[in-house]
Amino acid sequence: MAKVRGAIVVDTERCKGCDLCVVACPTDVIALNTQLNGKGFNPAYPANHDACTGCMSCALVCPDMCITVYRYKPQKEAV
Amino acid sequence: MEEVKLMKGNEAVAEAAIREGVDGYFGYPITPQSEVIEYLMLEEPHKRTGMVVLQAESEIAAINMVYGAAACGKKAMTSSSSPGISLKQEGISYMAGAELPCLIVNVVRGGPGLGTIQPSQADYFQSVKGGGHGDYKLIVLAPASVQEMSDFVEDAFVLAFKYRNPAMILSDGLIGQMMEKVKLKPQKERLTEKEIREKYDSWATIGKKETRERNIITSLELKSERQEKHNDKLQAKYREIEKNEVRYEKINCENADYLLVAYGSSARICQKTIQLGKEKGINIGLIRPITLWPFPSDVINEAADKVKGILSVELNAGQMVEDVKLAVNGKIKVEHFGRYGGMIHSPDEVLEALEQKIIK
Amino acid sequence: MSEILTPEEIIKKGELVFKKTKFMTDANLSYCPGCGHGVAHRITMEVIEEMGIGEQTIGVAPVGCSVLAYDFMNIDMQQAAHGRAPAVATGIKRVFPEKYVFTYQGDGDLAAIGTNETIHACNRAENIVIIFINNGIYGMTGGQMAPTTLEGMKSSTSPYGRDVSTMGHPIKITEMVAMLPGVCYATRHAVHKPGLVRKAKKAIRKAFENQRDKKGTSIVEIVSNCNSGWKMTPVDANIWLEENMLPVFPLGDIKG
Numbered sequence: 001m002a003k004v005r006g007a008i009v010v011d012t013e014r015c016k017g018c019d020l021c022v023v024a025c026p027t028d029v030i031a032l033n034t035q036l037n038g039k040g041f042n043p044a045y046p047a048n049h050d051a052c053t054g055c056m057s058c059a060l061v062c063p064d065m066c067i068t069v070y071r072y073k074p075q076k077e078a079v
Numbered sequence: 080m081e082e083v084k085l086m087k088g089n090e091a092v093a094e095a096a097i098r099e100g101v102d103g104y105f106g107y108p109i110t111p112q113s114e115v116i117e118y119l120m121l122e123e124p125h126k127r128t129g130m131v132v133l134q135a136e137s138e139i140a141a142i143n144m145v146y147g148a149a150a151c152g153k154k155a156m157t158s159s160s161s162p163g164i165s166l167k168q169e170g171i172s173y174m175a176g177a178e179l180p181c182l183i184v185n186v187v188r189g190g191p192g193l194g195t196i197q198p199s200q201a202d203y204f205q206s207v208k209g210g211g212h213g214d215y216k217l218i219v220l221a222p223a224s225v226q227e228m229s230d231f232v233e234d235a236f237v238l239a240f241k242y243r244n245p246a247m248i249l250s251d252g253l254i255g256q257m258m259e260k261v262k263l264k265p266q267k268e269r270l271t272e273k274e275i276r277e278k279y280d281s282w283a284t285i286g287k288k289e290t291r292e293r294n295i296i297t298s299l300e301l302k303s304e305r306q307e308k309h310n311d312k313l314q315a316k317y318r319e320i321e322k323n324e325v326r327y328e329k330i331n332c333e334n335a336d337y338l339l340v341a342y343g344s345s346a347r348i349c350q351k352t353i354q355l356g357k358e359k360g361i362n363i364g365l366i367r368p369i370t371l372w373p374f375p376s377d378v379i380n381e382a383a384d385k386v387k388g389i390l391s392v393e394l395n396a397g398q399m400v401e402d403v404k405l406a407v408n409g410k411i412k413v414e415h416f417g418r419y420g421g422m423i424h425s426p427d428e429v430l431e432a433l434e435q436k437i438i439k
Numbered sequence: 440m441s442e443i444l445t446p447e448e449i450i451k452k453g454e455l456v457f458k459k460t461k462f463m464t465d466a467n468l469s470y471c472p473g474c475g476h477g478v479a480h481r482i483t484m485e486v487i488e489e490m491g492i493g494e495q496t497i498g499v500a501p502v503g504c505s506v507l508a509y510d511f512m513n514i515d516m517q518q519a520a521h522g523r524a525p526a527v528a529t530g531i532k533r534v535f536p537e538k539y540v541f542t543y544q545g546d547g548d549l550a551a552i553g554t555n556e557t558i559h560a561c562n563r564a565e566n567i568v569i570i571f572i573n574n575g576i577y578g579m580t581g582g583q584m585a586p587t588t589l590e591g592m593k594s595s596t597s598p599y600g601r602d603v604s605t606m607g608h609p610i611k612i613t614e615m616v617a618m619l620p621g622v623c624y625a626t627r628h629a630v631h632k633p634g635l636v637r638k639a640k641k642a643i644r645k646a647f648e649n650q651r652d653k654k655g656t657s658i659v660e661i662v663s664n665c666n667s668g669w670k671m672t673p674v675d676a677n678i679w680l681e682e683n684m685l686p687v688f689p690l691g692d693i694k695g
Contacts, residue, residue, distance in 0.1 A: 005453070006453075014467060019672070019673055020674065046446065049446045059457040060637065065459040065463060069457035072453030135526065135529075139523065140523070144526050144533070146520075146523075147517065147519075147527035147528060148534040150517050150530075151534060170523070177518075285497075286497065286515055287493065293512075297517070297518035
């Protein structure tokens with residue numbers, strides 16, 4: 001059975017670089033960017049995007065609602 | 080058909096509130112105004128009009144319940160007496176800042192502190208100069224009879240909603256406790272939610288429809304530029320109220336040589352003093368401010384051109400006299416006479432004071 | 440054999456499973472990085488969206504870090520004086536019983552200056568929802584001791600740690616009000632882990648359903664962090680919360 005795949009979009013200008021999504025992600029997708037955003041924070045970004053399963057853990061703990069999550073289930077398409 | 084009843088001042092306020100279509104009364108017992116909530120509880124206005132009556136856990140809670148209800152565009156009121164009104168000041172300041180209409184009834188007793196339960200006018204400053212923190216004004220109506228206790232409920236709500244500002248009926252233990260004949264007003268319908276939406280949807284928190292932005296009731300503005308602008312708006316409103324809403328009564332002023340200025344129960348006593356003066360050949364007039372804020376300064380200023388001296392008669396150690404002096408602006412002599420601590424002056428005492436302090 | 444999709448293709452072809460609720464405004468939250476307020480705000484507004492009650496809900500946020508909640512919650516809101524939110528909510532609910540009314544209060548607000556209003560609103564079974572954020576400190580004013588500050592915990596007004604012999608004990612207000620017959624639901628949650636966020640949201644949903652069913656007062660306490668006040672990184676603050684706050688304020692239903 002094909003694995004569920006996910007993808008995230010981070011609103012990097014909204015992000016305050018709190019690191020909570022990095023810790024919450026079970027597949028180590030997210031890291032903080034070394035480049036600062038407009039507010040002077042190191043925003044989160046999907047450094048290892050291919051590992052994302054779309055589990056939403058990052059979005060659930062993100063206090064600033066910076067993360068949008070998409071999920072793709074390949075077996076659905078087979079039907 | 081006209082309905083006339085013999086009532087206490089406090090009961091008259093309560094009955095008038097039901098007939099005004101008030102949506103919520105929130106109060107806490109304190110002498111000498113507990114008859115307001117007692118009357119309301121006994122009358123069960125929820126059966127008559129759907130009006131809510133709630134005994135709160137404190138005066139502080141009561142005024143904040145008024146805040147919540149008023150912010151929904153509902154007619155909300157509370158009543159208390161001096162120490163209780165002091166506790167409400169925080170909430171009153173917030174309501175003035177957030178521009179919420181409501182009615183606060185103060186049946187004043189003597190202070191300071193726990194003071195006495197007897198009548199007093201010692202809360203004049205607190206009522207007309209703000210009372211709580213910040214630059215704000217209450218619209219203050221001073222009844223001199225049980226009839227006015229009743230009538231001013233409607234007047235206060237009209238003014239409160241017209242200007243989105245808290246209004247106060249500043250009474251005292253004398254007017255609150257005494258019984259007089261009252262002509263009652265006909266019953267008004269309480270506004271429906273639809274009517275409230277039609278009238279107050281631009282500001283009231285009655286649920287955000289998709290068709291409009293959210294309404295926010297707040298007195299907070301962290302940016303000083305915006306806070307100053309908000310204050311400018313309040314001040315402009317207060318100037319408008321001063322222009323339009325001054326109320327007073329002139330008694331025997333045409334050919335008077337001396338003038339008394341007195342409000343509420345003091346004004347009643349001064350009417351007898353006018354008679355006593357006549358008997359002695361002293362021609363005395365009386366100006367009775369009905370709105371203590373806005374204060375009838377112009378009327379008093381004009382009157383000062385025609386008399387030799389003014390005595391401000393108050394049940395306190397000298398509060399309204401400051402506003403009378405400001406109005407007169409040094410043109411003629413202005414003195415104060417008052418009993419306090421719950422004592423009430425007699426008409427003779429007032430005449431004696433006029434003779435000693437003004438006529439000499 | 441499944442195809443290998445790029446993230447861009449997943450975004451295009453896949454299902455949108457999480458985005459910010461429209462009941463939160465687009466304004467940037469004024470809270471410190473990692474502060475639990477943001478999650479608590481969001482799940483409250485998600486519940487309101489999912490129950491379809493946005494047009495009928497009025498929120499009350501009193502003084503504290505969340506005093507500006509009205510900038511973020513996209514519904515009709517009232518700002519209340521410090522501690523007075525349950526009284527304000529009482530006023531709203533009594534004159535508009537068909538509306539949904541909630542308060543959103545911090546620990547200083549609800550458990551210190553507003554204790555009287557909290558207890559009596561609960562005792563009257565006011566049909567409202569109280570959302571209570573407990574982070575053991577006054578955040579807005581700069582990290583002073585709160586009624587919920589733990590024994591020995593340092594704050595700017597207990598710089599040598601809270602000495603319970605002179606400063607009192609951390610107050611467990613949710614347990615206290617749970618004793619009152621007017622309270623139908625008293626529960627304690629946290630929002631620093633994904634699973635806990637889900638549970639907290641379920642609790643808030645249940646609280647609003649209680650209001651719909653006219654069951655009385657529901658109080659949902661959320662044990663949260665204050666990394667600025669605690670002087671820790673957000674990640675360390677959440678570890679500290681687990682190790683220190685939760686033993687004193689254990690999670691779970693207290694009543695209902």
